[in-house]
Amino acid sequence: MTDKPGLLAVEGISKSFVGFKALDGVDFTVRPGEIHALLGENGAGKSTLIKVLTGVHQPDAGVIKIDGQPVAMRDTQHAQHLGIGTVYQEVNLLPNMSVADNLFIGRQPMRFGFVNRKLMEKQALELLAQYDLHLDVSSDLSRYSVAVQQLVAIARAVDMSGRVLVLDEPTASLDRHETEILFAILRQLRARGFGIVFITHFLDQVYEICDRVTVLRNGKLAGSALTAELPKIDLVSLMLGRALAVATHNTRHDRPVPAIKPFSFKGLGRSRSIAPFDLDIGEGEVIGMAGLLGSGRTETAKILFGIDAADTGHIRIDGHPVLIRTPQDAVACGFGLCPEDRKSDGIIGDLSVRENICLALQAQKGWFNRLSSREQISLADKFVKALDIRTTDIEKPIKFLSGGNQQKVILARWLATNPRFLILDEPTRGIDVGAHAEIIALINRLCDDGMALLVISSEIEEIVAYSTRVIVLRDRAHRGEISGDDITTSNIMQMIAAESEGASA
Amino acid sequence: MNTRLLPLCATLLICLIAYAACVFQFPAMFSTRVAGNLLTDNAFLGIAAVGMTFVILSGGIDLSVGSVIAFTGVLLAVLITHYGVHPLIAFAIALLITTAFGASMGAIIHYLEVPSFIVTLAGMFLARGMCFVMTTDSIPIDHPFYTALQGLFYRLPGGGRLTFIGCLMVLVFLVGIVVAHFSKFGSYIYAVGGNRTSAELMGVPVARTTIGIYAMSGFLSGLAGIVFSLYTSAGYSLAAVGVELDTIAAVVIGGTLLTGGVGYIAGTFIGVIIQGIIQTYIVFDGTLSSWWTKIVVGVLLFSFIALQRILVFLSLKRTTATSGG
Ligand SMILES: Nc1ncnc2c1ncn2[C@@H]1O[C@H](COP(=O)(O)OP(=O)(O)OP(=O)(O)O)[C@@H](O)[C@H]1O
Numbered sequence: 001m002t003d004k005p006g007l008l009a010v011e012g013i014s015k016s017f018v019g020f021k022a023l024d025g026v027d028f029t030v031r032p033g034e035i036h037a038l039l040g041e042n043g044a045g046k047s048t049l050i051k052v053l054t055g056v057h058q059p060d061a062g063v064i065k066i067d068g069q070p071v072a073m074r075d076t077q078h079a080q081h082l083g084i085g086t087v088y089q090e091v092n093l094l095p096n097m098s099v100a101d102n103l104f105i106g107r108q109p110m111r112f113g114f115v116n117r118k119l120m121e122k123q124a125l126e127l128l129a130q131y132d133l134h135l136d137v138s139s140d141l142s143r144y145s146v147a148v149q150q151l152v153a154i155a156r157a158v159d160m161s162g163r164v165l166v167l168d169e170p171t172a173s174l175d176r177h178e179t180e181i182l183f184a185i186l187r188q189l190r191a192r193g194f195g196i197v198f199i200t201h202f203l204d205q206v207y208e209i210c211d212r213v214t215v216l217r218n219g220k221l222a223g224s225a226l227t228a229e230l231p232k233i234d235l236v237s238l239m240l241g242r243a244l245a246v247a248t249h250n251t252r253h254d255r256p257v258p259a260i261k262p263f264s265f266k267g268l269g270r271s272r273s274i275a276p277f278d279l280d281i282g283e284g285e286v287i288g289m290a291g292l293l294g295s296g297r298t299e300t301a302k303i304l305f306g307i308d309a310a311d312t313g314h315i316r317i318d319g320h321p322v323l324i325r326t327p328q329d330a331v332a333c334g335f336g337l338c339p340e341d342r343k344s345d346g347i348i349g350d351l352s353v354r355e356n357i358c359l360a361l362q363a364q365k366g367w368f369n370r371l372s373s374r375e376q377i378s379l380a381d382k383f384v385k386a387l388d389i390r391t392t393d394i395e396k397p398i399k400f401l402s403g404g405n406q407q408k409v410i411l412a413r414w415l416a417t418n419p420r421f422l423i424l425d426e427p428t429r430g431i432d433v434g435a436h437a438e439i440i441a442l443i444n445r446l447c448d449d450g451m452a453l454l455v456i457s458s459e460i461e462e463i464v465a466y467s468t469r470v471i472v473l474r475d476r477a478h479r480g481e482i483s484g485d486d487i488t489t490s491n492i493m494q495m496i497a498a499e500s501e502g503a504s505a
Numbered sequence: 506m507n508t509r510l511l512p513l514c515a516t517l518l519i520c521l522i523a524y525a526a527c528v529f530q531f532p533a534m535f536s537t538r539v540a541g542n543l544l545t546d547n548a549f550l551g552i553a554a555v556g557m558t559f560v561i562l563s564g565g566i567d568l569s570v571g572s573v574i575a576f577t578g579v580l581l582a583v584l585i586t587h588y589g590v591h592p593l594i595a596f597a598i599a600l601l602i603t604t605a606f607g608a609s610m611g612a613i614i615h616y617l618e619v620p621s622f623i624v625t626l627a628g629m630f631l632a633r634g635m636c637f638v639m640t641t642d643s644i645p646i647d648h649p650f651y652t653a654l655q656g657l658f659y660r661l662p663g664g665g666r667l668t669f670i671g672c673l674m675v676l677v678f679l680v681g682i683v684v685a686h687f688s689k690f691g692s693y694i695y696a697v698g699g700n701r702t703s704a705e706l707m708g709v710p711v712a713r714t715t716i717g718i719y720a721m722s723g724f725l726s727g728l729a730g731i732v733f734s735l736y737t738s739a740g741y742s743l744a745a746v747g748v749e750l751d752t753i754a755a756v757v758i759g760g761t762l763l764t765g766g767v768g769y770i771a772g773t774f775i776g777v778i779i780q781g782i783i784q785t786y787i788v789f790d791g792t793l794s795s796w797w798t799k800i801v802v803g804v805l806l807f808s809f810i811a812l813q814r815i816l817v818f819l820s821l822k823r824t825t826a827t828s829g830g
């Protein structure tokens with residue numbers, strides 16, 4: 001296995017955060033010309049390992065070696081000098097600066113001691129063209145969507161990496177096309193002898209592009225192998241430390257569609273956001289919403305929940321007309337929404353896990369009707385157990401949880417309000433295989449309890465696994481509906497594809 | 506249009522309207538004499554405001570500015586009048602001390618992670634206290650070099666005087682603009698103000714930048730102190746009380762966001778000039794109390810902060826409408 005010397009290697013790395021051992025004696029080697037997947041459950045320590053590798057955190061024990069020479073990684077700048085380009089999980093760029101600034105900050109082209117803006121913008125355009133991105137590079141980064149920002153971060157890291165490229169869940173918010181472009185670039189870099197570390201929860205992508213996998217479990221090294229020699233089943237058991245209970249395949253298709261639909265939305269729409277649509281949902285129904293990124297899925301959720309006011313249409317609940325103009329109105333009607341972008345819409349970093357879970361319920365009860373500490377603790381404990389949220393205790397500030405575990409806390413927040421109608425926008429993004437199955441099981445359970453659910457997801461298999469009906473969106477409009485036994489992966493794919501062809505024809 | 510430029514344009518518009526209104530009432534205000542005085546009278550304020558703009562752009566605040574100006578004035582007076590030091594050497598000593606003072610505040614802010622408000626508040630008391638330790642009297646400065654500098658001006662057509670200190674302020678603004686938009690250091694300042702954690706992860710030398718920003722603010726406060734001492738020919742411990750607040754007002758009126766990351770040095774220049782115009786108007790009127798300056802500045806500040814909130818709100822709405830899946 002040690003045919004080639006390690007380009008970047010760590011030996012016996014340990015790292016603790018206030019008594020909690022996030023990494024415990026981990027060895028990890030990246031060889032030149034390989035794409036190396038780093039896998040593990042939420043909270044296994046992947047991001048922490050990356051941060052130690054790139055000088056964000058200092059290890060408590062262990063050495064980092066580059067070309068076999070031990071180095072003391074001082075800070076992120078030092079890592080960059082050594083040719084390591086990184087995209088961290090929290091894609092952190094500078095929204096207040098231009099796209100070009102974001103790409104080149106710290107290494108702007110200079111002329112006579114001054115930043116040569118013109119050249120910088122020209123180089124930025126060329127760089128982004130490789131990713132099929134054509135942006136106004138002099139305008140603020142904040143104008144662009146999360147996916148574009150992610151690509152900008154990747155472009156920056158790739159351009160900076162001399163030899164090693166580290167990507168922490170880069171594909172979480174990319175669509176298929178964007179992922180393809182990224183993979184093409186990674187293959188090129190691999191051919192040029194780069195060592196690439198790739199973290200993801202999409203196991204298909206691991207088998208598509210990675211040469212080798214290393215698995216972490218609870219901060220320890222669980223194993224490392226060539227991808228080709230490791231079947232998926234074994235990989236999953238390596239990650240979880242147990243065999244995955246096979247997700248029961250959908251039994252929901254043949255359920256009778258409930259005759260009474262208490263939630264009725266007629267002709268709801270908003271100009272330049274989503275074309276008017278009708279939607280009726282009955283109790284115990286799960287509506288899956290499929291479509292490409294930017295097809296109007298999130299916009300639909302925002303209108304239903306009153307975040308964006310609808311220009312047209314009306315809403316009836318139990319036959320009574322209601323007005324939903326703000327999220328408060330929606331919550332009062334028994335709605336819940338678990339948003340897509342947990343970083344800006346979801347978590348409150350400095351509040352504890354307990355407080356983050358109780359937030360929505362408290363808001364619903366009104367601030368004068370305070371939940372007692374005992375109620376809060378029991379509520380938090382219940383959800384930490386139910387969703388398997390990995391945290392040392394419920395008083396930990398949520399910003400110290402791993403990305404996937406933060407996502408679970410947001411889900412818990414809305415489940416705690418016990419809504420009649422719950423909208424989940426990408427509930428499984430960034431969540432590991434084990435928790436993924438649990439969340440699907442949870443959706444099924446909620447539906448059995450009579451909750452009405454609307455689930456937006458980019459993973460079609462997942463939609464197939466729990467939906468009673470599926471709505472397909474394209475170009476900011478609802479284009480069609482599939483129900484019963486017609487709900488299959490290929491049908492949904494066909495519907496998305498057929499329609500895009502229709503558009504291009 | 507870029508919403509980022511909107512506050513700047515609003516400031517410029519207000520400045521022009523205010524000036525036009527003044528000229529309409531007192532046609533004599535339309536002269537190079539008034540323009541020249543505007544620069545001279547606000548030179549120390551403008552220089553200090555450039556430093557403050559950098560600090561606020563980085564998401565911090567520097568409350569020590571006024572005290573450092575007074576400290577510099579007293580130090581110069583003591584050195585020149587009591588010890589007979591040549592003004593140029595005294596200037597160098599003063600700038601060295603104020604820069605080091607700013608740098609140490611920056612180091613405390615960065616390494617001990619204390620909010621800049623607290624650290625510079627302490628710095629404000631410390632500098633003011635040092636003035637009183639040196640002397641409690643007002644010490645006049647009478648040196649041929651001072652007289653020479655004060656007599657140095659370029660006569661504009663129409664009788665206006667472009668004085669040495671007025672030119673110095675304009676120069677400082679020009680250098681400030683170049684630093685902000687055409688140097689790496691400038692981009693680091695915006696980066697730290699935009700998002701400190703991100704900047705750190707992107708490899709921006711946050712420690713060096715933070716220390717540099719406060720050192721620069723200290724240096725410019727020292728320079729403002731030198732200008733102030735040239736302007737008044739004296740050093741007095743109780744001088745320049747509250748100037749830091751005037752500079753903050755100029756920065757905010759100039760369209761810089763108090764939360765950091767967004768703003769322009771040029772806007773601050775207009776902010777300073779607006780304050781100057783109001784003061785000149787009051788002088789011309791002759792019956793108004795000079796406290797009217799404060800009232801008008803107060804009203805302007807409120808309107809600008811309201812304008813900024815509205816803009817931030819609008820741009821947030823716009824980005825959420827265009828993103829998402
Ligand atoms: N700064 C910190 N302070 C305290 N605990 C931390 C800190 N950073 C990480 N942790 C803890 O270390 C553990 C590992 O977190 P890490 O972010 O490395 O997980 P991960 O494998 O990247 O998970 P995910 O797939 O969810 O992103 C988590 O339990 C987390 O709570």
Ligand SMILES: [Mg+2]
Pocket residue numbers: 046047048089168402403404
């Ligand atoms: Mg992570």
